[in-house]
Amino acid sequence: MDESPSPSPRKGNEIEHKVYARAGLLGNPSDVYYGRTISFSLANFWATVKLQPSHHLIITPHPTHDLVQFSGLDHLVKRLQSEGYYGGVRLLMSICKIFYNYCNENNIELSKENFTLSYDTNIPRQTGLSGSSAIVCAALNCLLDFYKVRHLVKVEIRPDLILSAEKELGIIAGLQDRVAQVYGGLVYMDFTKDHLEKFGHGVYTPMDISLLPPLQLIYAENPSDSGKVHSTVRKRWLDGDEFIVSSMVEVADLALQGQTAILEKDYSKLADLMNRNFDLRRSMFGDDALGSLNIEMVEVARRVGAASKFTGSGGAVVVFCPDGPSQVKLLEDACEEAGFVIQPVKVVPSYLNEDDLKTLSG
Numbered sequence: 001m002d003e004s005p006s007p008s009p010r011k012g013n014e015i016e017h018k019v020y021a022r023a024g025l026l027g028n029p030s031d032v033y034y035g036r037t038i039s040f041s042l043a044n045f046w047a048t049v050k051l052q053p054s055h056h057l058i059i060t061p062h063p064t065h066d067l068v069q070f071s072g073l074d075h076l077v078k079r080l081q082s083e084g085y086y087g088g089v090r091l092l093m094s095i096c097k098i099f100y101n102y103c104n105e106n107n108i109e110l111s112k113e114n115f116t117l118s119y120d121t122n123i124p125r126q127t128g129l130s131g132s133s134a135i136v137c138a139a140l141n142c143l144l145d146f147y148k149v150r151h152l153v154k155v156e157i158r159p160d161l162i163l164s165a166e167k168e169l170g171i172i173a174g175l176q177d178r179v180a181q182v183y184g185g186l187v188y189m190d191f192t193k194d195h196l197e198k199f200g201h202g203v204y205t206p207m208d209i210s211l212l213p214p215l216q217l218i219y220a221e222n223p224s225d226s227g228k229v230h231s232t233v234r235k236r237w238l239d240g241d242e243f244i245v246s247s248m249v250e251v252a253d254l255a256l257q258g259q260t261a262i263l264e265k266d267y268s269k270l271a272d273l274m275n276r277n278f279d280l281r282r283s284m285f286g287d288d289a290l291g292s293l294n295i296e297m298v299e300v301a302r303r304v305g306a307a308s309k310f311t312g313s314g315g316a317v318v319v320f321c322p323d324g325p326s327q328v329k330l331l332e333d334a335c336e337e338a339g340f341v342i343q344p345v346k347v348v349p350s351y352l353n354e355d356d357l358k359t360l361s362g
């Protein structure tokens with residue numbers, strides 16, 4: 001896949017958009033529960049979606065992510081066991097539906113032209129790096145440019161459209177992924193219920209990415225379904241379970257404290273907040289739902305004295321080594337022994353363009 005940071009969207013008649021993975025740094029998963037988060041767009045991995053004008057409207061299955069041809073029954077069964085039934089086709093179809101309905105409801109006229117959509121991704125599948133919303137967000141960007149309506153669909157609303165496309169498919173997800181992927185860079189997000197209900201979106205405050213200390217990313221090829229992971233806690237929260245409700249408020253508060261810690265470059269505070277974030281997740285979700293491999297990724301980092309937590313619902317971990325390069329080396333060795341992949345985190349700067357910025361309110 002092309003490694004350039006942000007390809008020009010138009011190549012002749014073709015439009016291509018690239019959207020990066022995201023890492024939840026603090027406060028997740030309280031975004032699913034009217035909380036707050038700090039998340040960033042992660043340059044290490046990305047998805048691309050291509051749109052070409054065509055006579056019919058065609059959604060192209062990906063040759064490996066939407067596999068429908070197998071060498072035999074054993075291959076088919078192995079594949080379903082490791083990757084599940086679904087690839088990205090349903091995501092592309094769903095965002096087309098949500099985009100069309102949104103434009104209709106908001107009197108945004110769409111020309112009668114058709115297109116062919118195809119996608120590619122190197123975001124490790126279902127590892128809590130938001131591979132799903134990267135595909136949806138890139139597709140939305142293609143549709144906005146193809147129909148020339150980018151200036152008519154506000155930036156703040158776009159994460160909600162992306163989320164709706166996944167909700168439509170029964171995937172339980174929150175807004176933090178989609179905000180980080182629409183805005184790029186490092187963003188502080190407040191999803192307070194009143195604001196969300198009044199305006200249909202949260203309050204999103206971009207932060208300077210240079211305020212972040214060096215971070216590491218650990219992941220393992222261990223797909224986990226964010227919908228499944230979330231469903232029990234979600235149900236308990238909806239039922240008003242006091243422990244879940246109060247813990248979620250505490251998780252949201254970590255992002256608020258984290259905003260100050262990052263602005264003041266108080267990295268020992270940041271380390272404490274990251275650790276507390278994972279401890280609270282663990283007490284709410286339980287070890288069975290989180291999975292032993294995922295917990296081990298957090299523990300590997302903690303054993304060398306680093307701070308660590310999930311980037312999303314499981315599969316990848318963001319780590320801060322307060323003691324610097326010597327501690328990173330210890331962590332690399334421990335990861336190699338445990339069979340985990342480790343990479344230095346690369347953060348993508350904000351990628352809103354002039355048309356996008358014009359749609360921002362205030």
Ligand SMILES: Nc1ncnc2c1ncn2[C@@H]1O[C@H](COP(=O)(O)OP(=O)(O)O)[C@@H](O)[C@H]1O
Pocket residue numbers: 065084086087088089090091121123124125126127128129130131132133171173224225226227312
């Ligand atoms: N790498 C991928 N390629 C194709 N489809 C994907 C990929 N990752 C996720 N999906 C699609 O998105 C759905 C939800 O994924 P999710 O559990 O949210 O994973 P993630 O943490 O990567 O966002 C999957 O069931 C699948 O349909």
Ligand SMILES: O=C(O)[C@H]1O[C@H](OP(=O)(O)O)[C@H](O)[C@@H](O)[C@@H]1O
Pocket residue numbers: 024028029030031032127128129130131132172173174175176177226310311312313314
């Ligand atoms: O549990 C979390 O932290 C996040 O889980 C989902 O992200 P995913 O990358 O699919 O694991 C969800 O969409 C986010 O909103 C949650 O914060």
Ligand SMILES: [Mg+2]
Pocket residue numbers: 130131132133173226
């Ligand atoms: Mg997802």
